[in-house]
Amino acid sequence: MNSEYVNRITEAGVVGAGGAGFPTHVKLAAKAEYIIVNAAECEPLIRVDQELLLHYSNDILEGLTGIIQETGAKKGYIAIKAKHTEAIDCLKEQLKHYESIELFLLEDFYPAGDEQITVYEVLKRVVPKGGIPLNVGCIVCNVETVLNVNNAARGKMVTTTYVTITGDVKTPATFCLPIGMSYKEALELCGVETWDGKVGIDGGPMMGKVIADFEMPITKTTKAIILLDQDSALIQKKTKGIEQVLKQSRIACxxxxxxxxxxxxDLLGHNVKPHLVMRIANYGLSDFGGMKTALSCSECGACELYACPNGLSPRKVNAMIKQQLSEAGIKIDKEEEQKSPSDMIAYRKIPVKRLIERLGLKKYDVSAPLKSFECNVKKVVIPLKQHIGALARPVVEKGMMVSEGTLIGEIANGKLGAxxxxxxxxxxxxxxxxxxxxxxxxxRI
Structure with missing residues (x-):
């Protein structure tokens, strides 16, 4: 039986706002030793966490306190990069009133915000391969998720999402936008008037997905919209098909x-060997063990967009192999002996400044302050699946009048969902x- 607190989070539809959208009520129904707020924001150009910590620090700290109490944790950490001095100063002032919460300052490297990397940096505990942070006694939530949890405890449903809009726009900014608003309308808030030759990315430049249609809606997990020229090196890399990737790999790996x-x-000890997967793809070797290393790949893009000297795409090859193994019913072998983190883990962190240069995004590495706007959105298209799990089940019919916050989709038949x-x-x-x-x-009139 869930507590009233967890029930409110369930009813509000809170999901992981910065990742794949795991339903938060499931996370917080467990007990944990530590709670970590992932404020690393390791993807270049995104500014949401920084802006929320500046403008809603007390609400976020209250939300974290509630999570600590609900899960029985003994301490909460806010893991934030040391370079975000303005947000840190704001938090330090507020933290005088919160004894069970501490700041943990991270170096400026990629991917500091990878959930498992964050756990290792803060606690020096390694989440087992194929596991979750709860396996080592902690729960990780991102900044906006904690803010939404606090709002849910006060009876507010999740109807908006905070989004940084940047790249080739006139005025980069961060906005609180209604879910279901189109990418096109969101970009127009930052002065975009022409779409010729432009391509968007939903999310960060490393792991974000190319926007196929600007009329498509933003969701609970949309954290950034980055507009770039279609001829930019990053867009060319992201839109490259798997056949071209494999062909180039055979020639140049x-x-x-x-x-x-x-x-x-791999540095954490998860035995991810993209070079072996590339070898198999290039030469058709029947190295099943080498193929299975792809299953633990987080698809962070470090191999593809930073490491490879020949500009190849081990990530896409890994993703292809992962899909093939999944379709064959082959999963991560959780019984395989866990290796210790590499002795080199502290020396092979990817500097974000250098990564931005490598991606060709230096001119877009600018502030994107939180701004308000008059919400005159006339139409929203709200997906029934904005989370890990099953589609929500509609509870409304065509022609019904609804108000902001009205429930329109419920969790289907007790399945995982939001x-x-x-x-x-x-x-x-x-x-x-x-x-x-x-x-x-x-x-409609």
Missing amino acids: IQCQKCTDLCPR CIHASISGIITAVANESITIETRED
Whole structure:
């Protein structure tokens, strides 16, 4: 039986706001020794965590305190890069009133925000291969998730998401946007008027996905929209098909092993060997053990966008092998002996400044302050799956009037999932298999 606290988080539809969208109520139904707020924001150009800590530090600390109490944890840590001095100063002032919470200052490296890397940096504990932080006594939440937890405890549903809009835009900024708003409308807030030759990325430049259609909606997990020229090296790399990737690999892979040397998960001892996977892909070797190393790949992109001297894409090859193994029902062998972290783990961290240079994004590495705007969004298309798990089940019908915060999708049959709520007030104009459309009354008259 869940507590009233967890029930409120369930009802509010809180999910991991900065990752794959794991339902937060499931995480917080467990007991833990430590709670870590992941404020590393290791992906270049994203500014959400910094802005939230500056503007809502007390709400975030209250949210973390509630999580600590609910899970029985003895301490909470906010893991933040030491370079974010303004946010740190703000937190230090507030932390005088919170005895069970401490700051943990991180170096400026990629991927400091990888959940398992963060756990190792803060606690020097290694999450087992294929495991979760709870396996080593801790729960990790990102900054916006903790803010949403605090809001949920006060009865506020998740209807918005904080998004940094940057790249080739006139005025980079961070906004609190209604879920279901289109990428196009969001970009227009930053002065974008033409789309010719432009491509967007949802998320950071390393792990973010290319936006196929600017009319598509933002979701609970959208943390950044980065607009770039279609001819930029980063976009060219991200849009390269697997056949071209494999062809280039066969021609240019020199088996230097730099992809493995700099792999964050391999340095943790998870036995991820992208150079072996490349060898198998290049020469057709039947090294099943080498193929299985791909299963532990986090797809952080360090091998693809930083390590490889020939600009190859071990990540995409790993992802292809992972999919093939998954389809064959082959999973990570959790019984395999866990290796200790490499002695080189402290010396092979990827400097973010150098990474930004390598990605060709230096001119876009600018502030993106939190700004308010008059929300006159006339239409939202709200996906019923913005989280890990099953699609939410619609609880509304076409023609119904709803207000912001109204439940429109519930967790289906007790499955893993999250509730979905209306992000604007208006009329339900469509209930499709995977989304619900809401339009304002004024727009329908």
